[in-house]
Amino acid sequence: MNYSDSETRQWAMFLHLSLLAGVLVPGAGFILPIILWQVKKNELPGIDAHGKMVTNWLISAVIYGAVFGLLSFLLIGLPLLGILGIVSIVFPIIGAVKANEGILWSYPLTIRFLS
Template sequence: MQILPPSELETRQWATFLHLSLLAGLLVPGAGFILPIILWQVKKEELPGIDAHGKVVANWIVSALIYGAVAGGLCFVLVGFPLLGLLALLAFVFPIIGALKASDGVVWAYPLVIRFFS
């Protein structure tokens, strides 16, 4: 078992929380958008390793909003309903995978993301 310095361990813990905070919207509407951004902005100066995770999460938030708007518009032709279901599934699975990777010290770029922040 590898012994990590306290700062690396703290970075991994906060990065895991950052990814999992996307799921806060399941309990409180809108929290899945606001809480990750707040965590990222508060911790990125103290723990520089958090910045990369914060950019990944912010890119996912913006991308998911765009995909949701497009899929919502496509509901008029019935194609959007399965797309919204798929987006909901990905919005649940991607943060969990990101959190597991973050706990291992890996920055995992979510698939299908449009890169706004790099």
Template sequence: MAQPLFPVDQETRQWATFLHLSLLAGLLVPGAGFVLPIVLWQIKKNELPGIDAHGKVVANWIISALIYGVISGMLVFVLVGFPLLGVLGLLTLIFPIIGAIKANEGELWVYPLSIRVFS
């Protein structure tokens, strides 16, 4: 569900791409995938107005993934949680990559299954 934004300059597209890819920082440093995107969003949202929408999409996904992870973790006791955690793991790899590609093209891609806390 890509939404074209107003004409986006190269710097905004670049930082939006970094913002989406920063979700993957948790693969290198535990917890960085939660902190780094929020920090980038807060630092750049006033300087580059187009970043605010991308930051909200990323923050919504972080919150959604945490909720889905907790629910899946509880469902491990009835064995349903194992495949759900596997699917969630794949989605947390795939969604930021698609979001980054779309951001680099100047589009805003709202992650599917994301709970809209920030709009």
């Protein structure tokens, strides 16, 4: 989806970048994106699709983290947890750049719970 409204693009970018808030404040990367999405989705309809994408990624990342955490007992999960950490930083940045360009970018490896 493409959005041309500059305010929608700006808030969509903030929504994606808010996933990185957990780097500064533990748990904020889970709470802040959902709050931004819920507050802005009625005011700016284009935000709803970005909010669903971000929420789907959050849920997917938690599931992947739990599975990889269990696999770490077999030593397979340790590198997978490292990769998950890297993509949890890279994906929101790419999503924010694309949102600022007016594009809804689908995070790879995301399980679609909300559509």
